[in-house]
Amino acid sequence: MTIFFISGQKAKARKEKIRTNMPEIQKLIDNNARWSDEKLRQDPEFFHRLSDKQTPEYLWIGCSDSRVPANQITGLLPGEIFVHRNIANLVMHSDHNCQSVLQYAIEELQIKHIIVCGHYGCGGVARVLSSTSHKSTCCESSHHHSSPETLELESSSDKNDDLMNNWLHEVKELDEQYASILSDLPFDEHFDRLCELNALHQAKNVVQSSAFKRARKKGQSIQVHSWIYDLNTGKIKVLDRFYSNSLDTSSALTQTSE
Numbered sequence: 001m002t003i004f005f006i007s008g009q010k011a012k013a014r015k016e017k018i019r020t021n022m023p024e025i026q027k028l029i030d031n032n033a034r035w036s037d038e039k040l041r042q043d044p045e046f047f048h049r050l051s052d053k054q055t056p057e058y059l060w061i062g063c064s065d066s067r068v069p070a071n072q073i074t075g076l077l078p079g080e081i082f083v084h085r086n087i088a089n090l091v092m093h094s095d096h097n098c099q100s101v102l103q104y105a106i107e108e109l110q111i112k113h114i115i116v117c118g119h120y121g122c123g124g125v126a127r128v129l130s131s132t133s134h135k136s137t138c139c140e141s142s143h144h145h146s147s148p149e150t151l152e153l154e155s156s157s158d159k160n161d162d163l164m165n166n167w168l169h170e171v172k173e174l175d176e177q178y179a180s181i182l183s184d185l186p187f188d189e190h191f192d193r194l195c196e197l198n199a200l201h202q203a204k205n206v207v208q209s210s211a212f213k214r215a216r217k218k219g220q221s222i223q224v225h226s227w228i229y230d231l232n233t234g235k236i237k238v239l240d241r242f243y244s245n246s247l248d249t250s251s252a253l254t255q256t257s258e
């Protein structure tokens with residue numbers, strides 16, 4: 001592991017080219033040097049302005065998936081969107097991390113729009129579907145011939161499964177809640193609809209969060225949006241509008257303080 005100590009002489013440090021013996025890491029450092037040079041060339045005050053303070057109008061709550069980067073797909077610059085990402089873009093009331101981000105964005109940054117963006121092909125949602133469909137075969141499998149080593153491995157992998165299953169429990173509950181609509185669909189369609197429903201449900205969780213409710217009480221105007229991103233086309237679909245006639249989610253999603 002390489003640790004860099006940054007000296008107090010910032011000006012000097014900036015001029016020195018950072019070198020590592022790891023090409024895959026060096027690439028990022030070189031990219032950064034080129035990016036910051038280019039930004040300065042386009043706008044000499046860019047970093048100076050941003051270092052002063054941030055004034056983003058948007059909070060993005062999205063999936064950690066590397067294919068759904070908030071800034072790039074919305075064409076926004078650093079400083080323009082406050083971002084929180086986790087597996088399957090969840091907004092759970094028990095998640096202090098997400099709830100703190102919400103509170104900070106609403107109370108400190110006074111953001112005007114909260115966008116919850118899911119995406120098709122979400123690995124978190126896929127995991128819920130696969131755990132549901134494989135449950136019966138999993139229980140049928142025999143462990144009679146397991147050695148103590150295998151058992152230990154199995155129990156540690158069970159613990160990891162518990163962590164992920166616990167994280168994704170709201171998606172699973174959603175799948176069960178809408179089973180009458182979803183269970184008869186072909187797998188791909190079931191998968192797509194559950195990704196959409198999850199994005200809508202998480203946006204509703206934003207509306208029901210205490211930070212959002214407090215803001216409404218104070219008369220702060222914040223719009224909540226539910227989107228889904230299509231990995232195949234790179235396009236965003238607006239779900240709160242898309243679903244407004246078929247599911248009772250639009251009223252919750254369009255609530256503002258006004």
Ligand SMILES: [Zn+2]
Nearest residue numbers: 063065122123
């Ligand atoms: Zn995802």
